[in-house]
Amino acid sequence: xxxxxxxxxxxxxxxxxxxxxxxxxxxxxxxxxxxxxxxxxxxxxxxxxxxxxxxxxxxxxxxxxxxxxxxxxxxxxxxxxxxxxxxxxxxxxxxxxxxxxxxxxxxxxxxxxxxxxxxxxxxxxxxxxxxxxxxxxxxxxxxxxxxxxxxxxxxxxxxxxxxxxxxxxxxxxxxxxxxxxxxxxxxxxxxxxxxxxxxxxxxxxxxxxxxxxxxxxxxxxxxxxxxxxxxxxxxxxxxxxxxxxxxxxxxxxxxxxxxxxxxxxxxxxxxxxxxxxxxxxxxxxxxxxxxxxxxxxxxxxxxxxxxxxxxxxxxxxxxxxxxxxxxxxxxxxxxxxxxxxxxxxxxxxxxxxxxxxxxxxxxxxxxxxxxxxxxxxxxxxxxxxxxxxxxxxxxxxxxxxxxxxxxxxxxxxxxxxxxxxxxxxxxxxxxxxxxxxxxxxxxxxxxxxxxxxxxxxxxxxxxxxxxxxxxxxxxxxxxxxxxxxxxxxxxxxxxxxxxxxxxxxx
Ligand SMILES: *[C@@H]1O[C@H](CO)[C@@H](O)[C@H](O)[C@H]1NC(C)=O
Ligand SMILES: *[C@@H]1O[C@H](CO)[C@@H](O)[C@H](O)[C@H]1NC(C)=O
Ligand SMILES: *[C@@H]1O[C@H](CO)[C@@H](O)[C@H](O)[C@H]1NC(C)=O
Ligand SMILES: *[C@@H]1O[C@H](CO)[C@@H](O)[C@H](O)[C@H]1NC(C)=O
Ligand SMILES: *[C@@H]1O[C@H](CO)[C@@H](O)[C@H](O)[C@H]1NC(C)=O
Numbered sequence: 001x002x003x004x005x006x007x008x009x010x011x012x013x014x015x016x017x018x019x020x021x022x023x024x025x026x027x028x029x030x031x032x033x034x035x036x037x038x039x040x041x042x043x044x045x046x047x048x049x050x051x052x053x054x055x056x057x058x059x060x061x062x063x064x065x066x067x068x069x070x071x072x073x074x075x076x077x078x079x080x081x082x083x084x085x086x087x088x089x090x091x092x093x094x095x096x097x098x099x100x101x102x103x104x105x106x107x108x109x110x111x112x113x114x115x116x117x118x119x120x121x122x123x124x125x126x127x128x129x130x131x132x133x134x135x136x137x138x139x140x141x142x143x144x145x146x147x148x149x150x151x152x153x154x155x156x157x158x159x160x161x162x163x164x165x166x167x168x169x170x171x172x173x174x175x176x177x178x179x180x181x182x183x184x185x186x187x188x189x190x191x192x193x194x195x196x197x198x199x200x201x202x203x204x205x206x207x208x209x210x211x212x213x214x215x216x217x218x219x220x221x222x223x224x225x226x227x228x229x230x231x232x233x234x235x236x237x238x239x240x241x242x243x244x245x246x247x248x249x250x251x252x253x254x255x256x257x258x259x260x261x262x263x264x265x266x267x268x269x270x271x272x273x274x275x276x277x278x279x280x281x282x283x284x285x286x287x288x289x290x291x292x293x294x295x296x297x298x299x300x301x302x303x304x305x306x307x308x309x310x311x312x313x314x315x316x317x318x319x320x321x322x323x324x325x326x327x328x329x330x331x332x333x334x335x336x337x338x339x340x341x342x343x344x345x346x347x348x349x350x351x352x353x354x355x356x357x358x359x360x361x362x363x364x365x366x367x368x369x370x371x372x373x374x375x376x377x378x379x380x381x382x383x384x385x386x387x388x389x390x391x392x393x394x395x396x397x398x399x400x401x402x403x404x405x406x407x408x409x410x411x412x413x414x415x416x417x418x419x420x421x422x423x424x425x426x427x428x429x430x431x432x433x434x435x436x437x438x439x440x441x442x443x444x445x446x447x448x449x450x451x452x453x454x455x456x457x458x459x460x461x462x463x464x465x466x467x468x469x470x471x472x473x474x475x476x477x478x479x480x481x482x483x484x485x486x487x488x489x490x491x492x493x494x495x496x497x498x499x500x501x502x503x504x505x506x
Pocket of ligand 3: 295296297303334
């Protein structure tokens, strides 16, 4: 007989009815219900996840550090619930969250972007989004692994590799790309090492690992969530997002932050007054206009009949759920628009150097104060940082840039132009609520314009490898995208836990 070690059941025998609760795969709502029925404590929940990390993390490498204070935070949350404090009624109260290692926490956890170079640095304060999580009563369980420096160090390093944890592994199919850069954020949720997690996305870093590891991922409009205290790539494109039970977390982390004032000030107009929760509603797909392009890479299904065949059943579900599919759309001057996508790397390399140097300067203490310091560190400690295998070509290219000059300005103009004549024109002229794309293929389209996207599990290939479907929209369209994504999820329920996380002894 095979032991099913993870299926922890909380059972009560009451005279009226029995109530069963399973931590694994439990939603925030189910966990809160179990808390309120006194069938679960935050302490038990945190302990469950810590055991889970001990057992699974040596295989999957999704977690870099566990918070030594997590159990104490859980005990405090349990007391607050007992005392019936106002805070204890918040949706995220007592819920453990895993934080990508680029997001600063001012506690015992280090914030290193996966690199030993930042191990002895001290952040000045919690990142804006962490501050909001703490205010909402969430428990910071630990730091999740990532593609080192959000994949800005080496073009040769595989997704999910960093010097500190080495290579993260896809829990569904070990040989499948786990994708990045928020690799550990997706895997830790997929394998039930935590309830929810935060990631960051510059181009594809949330959408892609969500698709590859069968979890829901929301990449919000740039500026909707504060980037203050986040190891940056490009402030123009960076956004903090969440994987699974995503809407509760989104509700908690959006909003103005004095330390990221311009962007969060601009985007705060997009936040619905009564939050995002009410958009998790039945019938969310009814009347929605969804665009599908069958012959265009980046914007849709790139003349790829295999992928199209795979997704036809999803199109049918969307139609049956009341959406109108606007199909076979065209993009005028497609080649011209695509050629401007190449400007993304020119802009990002220059923006990265400026933003990283600012971030490093702001640290309370750090042996690294500039990108040049980090490059020198890597040169000195080649063993630790596997420099021979994964040279720091992107770092070196970024270091060569010198601010936003003529070239970068032209690149930025190209990106704006590509967005205005590409995605915005397509969405507005066809009055689309969302563009439907496979996997994270549209990540660049959404990235260069700062647009939001939600990835939802769509199915599994014959080998068991997961794939997602992505709904992308114009800035501030999160409420609509949430209705669409929720409608699709309710109609399909595609999410399955990975085999290993259920039965480790197999
Ligand atoms: C807890 O507080 C809420 C108001 O915040 C109140 O409605 C509820 O009755 C209280 N529950 C208990 C058990 O005291
Ligand atoms: C943070 O890094 C230091 C090494 O500089 C280490 O001693 C400490 O355990 C780390 N913190 C956690 C929570 O792992
Ligand atoms: C898609 O394929 C068709 C037929 O082969 C071709 O005419 C069209 O140009 C292709 N579209 C793109 C965007 O490559
Ligand atoms: C801007 O786009 C044009 C047209 O695709 C291209 O030729 C040019 O090199 C781009 N400029 C930059 C700086 O990327
Ligand atoms: C912007 O893009 C459009 C469509 O690709 C093109 O016709 C136009 O010349 C571009 N304008 C600039 C300023 O690059």
